[in-house]
Structures are given as C-alpha cells and as structure tokens.
Amino acid sequence: MLSPLLLAAARSRRMRSLVTAVPVTRGVVDRFVAGEDLDAALRAAGELTGDGLAVTLDHLGEDTTDRAQAERTRDAYLALFAAFAEHGLTRDADASVKLSALGRALPGDGEAVALDLAREIAAAADRHGMTVTLDMEDHTTVDSTLDALAKLRADFPSTGVAIQAMLRRTEGDLKDLAHDGSRVRLVKGAYAEPASVAFQSRREVDRAYVRDLRLLMEGGGHPMIGSHDPRIIDIALDLARRTGRAPESYEFQMLYGIRASEQRRLAGSGQRMRVYVPYGSDWYGYFMRRLAERPANLAFFLRSFVSR
Numbered sequence: 001m002l003s004p005l006l007l008a009a010a011r012s013r014r015m016r017s018l019v020t021a022v023p024v025t026r027g028v029v030d031r032f033v034a035g036e037d038l039d040a041a042l043r044a045a046g047e048l049t050g051d052g053l054a055v056t057l058d059h060l061g062e063d064t065t066d067r068a069q070a071e072r073t074r075d076a077y078l079a080l081f082a083a084f085a086e087h088g089l090t091r092d093a094d095a096s097v098k099l100s101a102l103g104r105a106l107p108g109d110g111e112a113v114a115l116d117l118a119r120e121i122a123a124a125a126d127r128h129g130m131t132v133t134l135d136m137e138d139h140t141t142v143d144s145t146l147d148a149l150a151k152l153r154a155d156f157p158s159t160g161v162a163i164q165a166m167l168r169r170t171e172g173d174l175k176d177l178a179h180d181g182s183r184v185r186l187v188k189g190a191y192a193e194p195a196s197v198a199f200q201s202r203r204e205v206d207r208a209y210v211r212d213l214r215l216l217m218e219g220g221g222h223p224m225i226g227s228h229d230p231r232i233i234d235i236a237l238d239l240a241r242r243t244g245r246a247p248e249s250y251e252f253q254m255l256y257g258i259r260a261s262e263q264r265r266l267a268g269s270g271q272r273m274r275v276y277v278p279y280g281s282d283w284y285g286y287f288m289r290r291l292a293e294r295p296a297n298l299a300f301f302l303r304s305f306v307s308r
Contacts, residue, residue, distance in 0.1 A: 070103030178219025
C-alpha cells in the first residue's frame, strides 16, 4: 500500500521540499547515492572497479524544463567522461542517461533538444571507449525513448536502453530489440503506472520479467539483468546455461548500496556484474523510488529517525 504513495511523492514538489529539508535524510541518502559531485562519483567508481565490478554512472536529474539546465546535464556527462579517462576508469564503463534530464519536456522542440544533447553525450562516450544506456521513465515516454534509441544507434550501435517488465507492451518491444548487438537492461519498473498499461501485482510483474528475460537470453543481443531478486538471478543463470551463453555475452546489474555482498559474490564467481552508481545534488526522485521498491529500504530510512 505504501509503494504507490511513495511513487506519487517522488513527483511532488511539496514532499521534495519537506524531505530534502530534514537534516537526517542526507545520511540515509548516502546509502543509495554515491555523492553530490564528480569527485564522489570517481571515488565510488574506483572502489567498485578495484573490486572487479563494472559501473554505469547516472548524473541525477529529471523533468528538466529549462534549456540551460539540460545543457548543464550534458556538460556534467562530458566532464565525467574526461575525468574517467584521466583516472583510467573508462574500460567497460557506461553512462546511464535520462532524456527528461536533457529537456525532453521543453515546450515545442523538447524531443529534438534532448536527442541532440544525447547524441553529443554518446559521441563523447564513444571517443573515450565508453557506452551509453538510455534510462526508461514512465509509460508515456516509451515511444519517444525507443525512437531516440533508433536514431542514436544509427551512429552509435552500442547504445543501450532500459526496458520495464511491468509494462504490458514490453514483450512486444523486446521482440524488436532482441537482435544482434542490442544492449537491453531489463528491470521490473519503478514508476506508478495505471492497470491499463502495467501489471499491478508483484506476482504478475515477476512472471512478465521471466518471460521477457527468456526472450532476451534466446535472442542475439546483450541482456543486462537489472534485478536484486535471488530467484531472478537463479533463473537468469539457468537460462544462460540452457542457451549456451558465454559469461561475456550478458551481465547482471544492481543498484549502488543494495546487496553489495551479492554483487561481489557474482563477480567473484566469474559473472559480469555492473553497479548502477547515481550521483549529483538532484537525488530526491531517485531516492523516493528506492524507498518504494522494497519495504526494507523504507524501514532503513525510518530507523534512522528513531536512532537519532
């Protein structure tokens, strides 16, 4: 019952003001967010890669309605790539990008602006030997995200995309995406969606995830299994064996600060394991979705108040 409320709160300006004003919140956020600046992102990436884990970096921000802010987001990614190159961190590194952070919602030509900025980011990543993955947002953005993906892949074929199993349309989308060279991150979904477009129960979403995962593992692309669920991980490993996939032909992905020991266990067992590392000052929306995903995350947040 709490998850829909938390997801609604993620879009509330009033709740944003209340939560970000509470001093204790910052300490809890540190569990899920690497930090607010580039130095923090570099420290987190260095520690993870030193432990044999790959990374994808997300400069936090979304729902941008100001052109200057969209360009600052682009500039943040360009600075990230340059810093990664300077510190020798570019090998197998990826950046996760939200088109809404690049101005997709700008009036008039927002989609064109976001695509142009995303193209600049993809070009810079490519020059440094890195890749880019487009994050998927709520269901109203799926078509525009997939359209941008197709245009970016014309010049940068390694561009990846996140796809949400909870959406009823996803199985059809994956039939078009599970082709040779296609990088697809499959996640359960972290947005409040109506029943008309999305499965509502955890059981339905889990079943959809397994169906979608089978499509990806049997296809010719590069599946990126975005899940912390032990059952999903076991199913993915079984599908990899059944389909004869080599470890380098797929990967697991988990969020920074969640099941860190399992991340290292998988990497130590020879699996490709990538950690999604968010950083930046605009952490509120991301943080609220992490609380909504798992009761344990919310309990951790509430305990922090009691312990103070």
